[in-house]
Amino acid sequence: MDELDSAIVHHLQLDGRLSNRALAEKLGIAPSTCLERTRLLHRRGIIQGYRAQVSLSALNRSVQAMVATQIRPLRRDVVAAFEKSVTQLPEVVSVYTMAGSDDFLVHVTAQDIDHLHAFLLDHFTERREIISFRTSIIYQHLTNPVLGPLPPTTEQRP
Amino acid sequence: MDELDSAIVHHLQLDGRLSNRALAEKLGIAPSTCLERTRLLHRRGIIQGYRAQVSLSALNRSVQAMVATQIRPLRRDVVAAFEKSVTQLPEVVSVYTMAGSDDFLVHVTAQDIDHLHAFLLDHFTERREIISFRTSIIYQHLTNPVLGPLPPTTEQRP
DNA sequence: GTGATCCGCCGAATTAAATTCGGCGCCTTC
DNA sequence: GAAGGCGCCGAATTTAATTCGGCGGATCAC
Incomplete structure (x- = not known):
């Protein structure tokens, strides 16, 4: 490198x-x-692949939201099952598995507010392992196009 | 389409x-x-471009965190300036502008915990418009590789 | 110091892909 | 039923990807 x-x-x-x-x-x-x-x-796995970037509105996904989710019990199998099933839902863009009070941040997209609501009722309210979730609308999602290498950690002189 | x-x-x-x-x-x-x-x-802008996906660890970015941030005043110019300057920082992967109690979610990466701490002290603690921020470590970030088109909204029969 | 070896880079030759463009067929419209 | 427009096709041309033999500098052993 x-x-x-x-x-x-x-x-x-x-x-x-x-x-x-x-x-x-x-x-x-x-x-x-x-x-x-x-x-x-x-x-070497440094370049993992190539992806086309697609307009969300062209895919009829004008509404975005972040769903801060808590599940119980926080067992390995329950966590893995949640991640897998949620990632497979077409409305889900990505899932952040977190430390802290929320266990996951789930980035979702929908046609409109009604579909977002329906999606949450169908896939979050229903699940037994989900003990709470808070939904926040995303106004805008900016992405840094280029991630450069960060300098390696070096010892500071005292 | x-x-x-x-x-x-x-x-x-x-x-x-x-x-x-x-x-x-x-x-x-x-x-x-x-x-x-x-x-x-x-x-038509449906395909916006193509990007290579790069391994974060290869870029020396082993630690990820989400920084839930509040700024004041919530004026247009202050919001735009925050978004712009933060997006330009090399540690920042993306910025979600939010409705709700947090104004932004800032996804950041760093070499290690020490650099994350230093980054926050340098760029968040210092800024006057930031009135609070909570940092949560990200264990894992899963992304849905394919976003298909969602079916158009149609009237439900009553 | 010197010779052998290895590694990465180069450039020409070959293979494969992108691009162009003229024409055909289908669908619409009047 | 005829005219026009639109999208698809396939051959020809241009451009790019890929291969591979060889060159040169760096390294290592002696």
Whole structure:
């Protein structure tokens, strides 16, 4: 993970369909070299894959909410089952498993407020392991397009 | 946004680097047709772009946290300035602007707990518009790889 | 110091993909 | 029933991905 690898990762985060030739040119290296580097980043699991970013409104998902959820008992199997089943619901975008007073933050999308309400009644009110949930509407979700490497931890001089 | 468009969006969410030919074959259409469809999805803003998914640990970001933040005054300019400056910080992955008791959820990553603490002291404790923030560690963040279109709202028969 | 070895980079050749474009068929409209 | 428009197709062309043999610098043993 040297400078060159970081630059490749940087550019592919900005544009995952950047052609190998164009990327090589940006970095000032040969296409074959660039291809090999990029493949290695894959193989090492550093680049995990490529995804198209899709407009939520185009998918008829104009309402977003975060559902702070508590479940009991907090046993491994109950947690895993909750995560799995919830992630599979089409309205669910992502699930944060948390420390603290809330056990999960579930990011959900729906057509409108009525569907959000129906979704919660169908999938949260009903479940026995869920002992409470608080729903907050999301006005806006901004995402940082590029995550760079953070500097390694080094000992501070005293 | 017919069946075919949905299928294209579906496959490109799973693999943003799927070649046009392979995609066309999966759908049983000609490559030229597939290319035209995909380009239109772009032009219409339905496909917003492509991103490489990068391993957080490879970027030296092993610790994740959600910071529930309140700012005052809740004026348009103050909100916009907060969103902008926070999104630019390298530790910040995304910012949810919320209704409810918390004004924002800020998803942050750091090398370790010490850096997370330092980050919060540097960028949250200091800011005058932030009147409170609660930090919760994220154990795990699961993401739904594919978001399909939700069925349109239709009137229920009474 | 010197020779051997390894590793990563390069560039030409080959294979495969993206892109273009003219034409065909179907559906709509009048 | 004829005219027009739209979307799909497939061959031709352009561009990109991939392969692979070789070069050069760095490392290591002696």
